[in-house]
Amino acid sequence: MRPETKEITTESLGVLETAALLRELTAGLIASSDFDAALAQLARTSRDAIPGVSWCGVTVLRAGEPASVATSDVHRSDLDRLQYGADGPAMTAIRQREMILAEDLRRETRWPRWTRRALALGVHGVLSAPVDIDDQVIGSINLYSGRPGVLTASRQLTAMLLAEHAGLLLAAVRDRARQSELAGELDETLAGGEVIGQAIGVIMTQRRCSAQDALQVLRSASAALSLPLREVSERLVGSAARPRG
Template identity: 30%
Template sequence: MMNSQRLDPQNVAEELQRHILDSAQVQEFLTQLAIHASDSLSRQGPRIHCGVTLLRDRRGDMAASSGPEAALMDELQYKYDEGPCLSAARNGEVFHAPHLSREKRWPEYIAEIRGTGVESIMAAPFDLLGEALGALNLYAEGAAAFDEDMQDLALAYAAQASASIRLAVRIAQLLDTTKDLKAALASRTVIDVAVGIIMGQNRCNQEEAFSILQRASSTRNMKLRDVAMRIVENVAPGDVGTHFDG
C-alpha cells in the first residue's frame, strides 16, 4: 500500500472512498478504515493496532478495530469511561502517551492495560464538522513509537479519514431518514384506508370518520395506527402497501 515515509493523501482518500462504496453499513466501513489505517501506518515502523471511536448523540456510539488487540484496548476505555481515545474524541485534541509505564493520566485504564504488549498510544480526533465526535486510536508495540514523523503521518491519515467518515455518516443518516419516511407513509396509508372504511360503514364524511377513529384510539388507549390496522384487517386481511414501496 504505502511504502514511503509520506502517506499519499490522494491514495488514502481513494481507497477509503472505495471502502464506503463496498460497505453496506457505517460499522462495516469503520472496520475497513481501522484495518486500512493499521496496515498503512505499520509500514512506517513498529506494528500499530488501530481502533476507531465514533460518538453519535441520536444513534448511539460506534466502535471498530483492526483486530482483537485494538478491540481490547478500546473496550477497556469504554469500561472505565476514560482514556486517550475518549479524551481525543470528546475534546477534539490529540492525546499522546509515549511511555505507558510512566503514564499518570487515566489511572484505572492504564493499570488495566499494562502487560498487554502495548507500550505507547496516540489518539487523533476526527474533524466531523458537527456530524459526530470521533477519534483514530493507535496502539503501538513499543515505547515512544510515535515520534514527530509518525505523529505527522497519523494526523495526516486522520485528516483524510475525516472526510470519508463524514460521507459515511451522512449516507447512514439519509438511509435512516428514508426508512422513517417509508414507515410514516405506511402508517398514513393504513389510517387513510381505515377512514375510508368508517366513511362507508357510517355514511359520514372524512372529517367525521377521522374523529371516530381518534375516539376509538383514545377509548382503547391504543395508537391511532394500531386501531386503524385492526379495522382494515377485519375488512380485508393482509398487508396494506403504498404506491411508494420500492
C-alpha cells in the same frame, strides 16, 4: 547523491505513503452506507497502512446512542470502550479535540487504570486523533504500538490527515445511510398504500393533528414495536373498525 536530493527523496516518500493511505481509505469507504462497517474498515486500513502501528481502534460517540467501537484486534477492543477508556487517550482526544500522544506507556501517568490494562495487553505506545464527523457524531482514531518509542511526534501529521479525511468520508457514509433509510420508508409507505392512509386518517381524527404528525406517530409505534409500518397500520385500522361494546 547530493544531500539536497536525498532530503527531497525522503520527504517525497512520506508524501507518497500518506497519499496511498488516503486513497486506500477512500476506496474502502466511498460506496459504503453502513456506518459500523465503515468504522471497521477504517480501523483495518489504519493498522495496515501506517508504519509502526500494531493495532488500531476507533471510538465514536453518537448523540442519544451508546458509543460505537471498531477495532483491528478484538482482543484489545477494551482499550477503546468506555469501560476502560473513559479516562484513556481516546476520550481525552475527544474531550480536548486535540492529538494525544504517549510514546512509552511505562512512563505514562495520565490514565493509571487504562494504562495498566494497555500494558497487560502488550500495548506500549498510543496516538489518538480526534475525528469530527457531523453535528451529532464525534470520535477518535487510536493508533497502538507493541513497542515503546515507535509512535512519536513525527507520526502526528499523518494521524491528523487521516482523521480529517476519515471524518469527511464517515459523514458521507452517514448521509448515504440516512438517504437509504428514507428511501426504505418511502417504499414501505407506497407498498402499504391504502391501509397506511387509513391509519393516518384514524390518528388525525383521534388526536386532531396534521397528516404529517399522524405519520410520525405511526413511525414511532413501528419502531417501538419492531413491526413494519404496514402491519402497525393494519392493526390500528382493524382496531378502529371493531364495534365498541
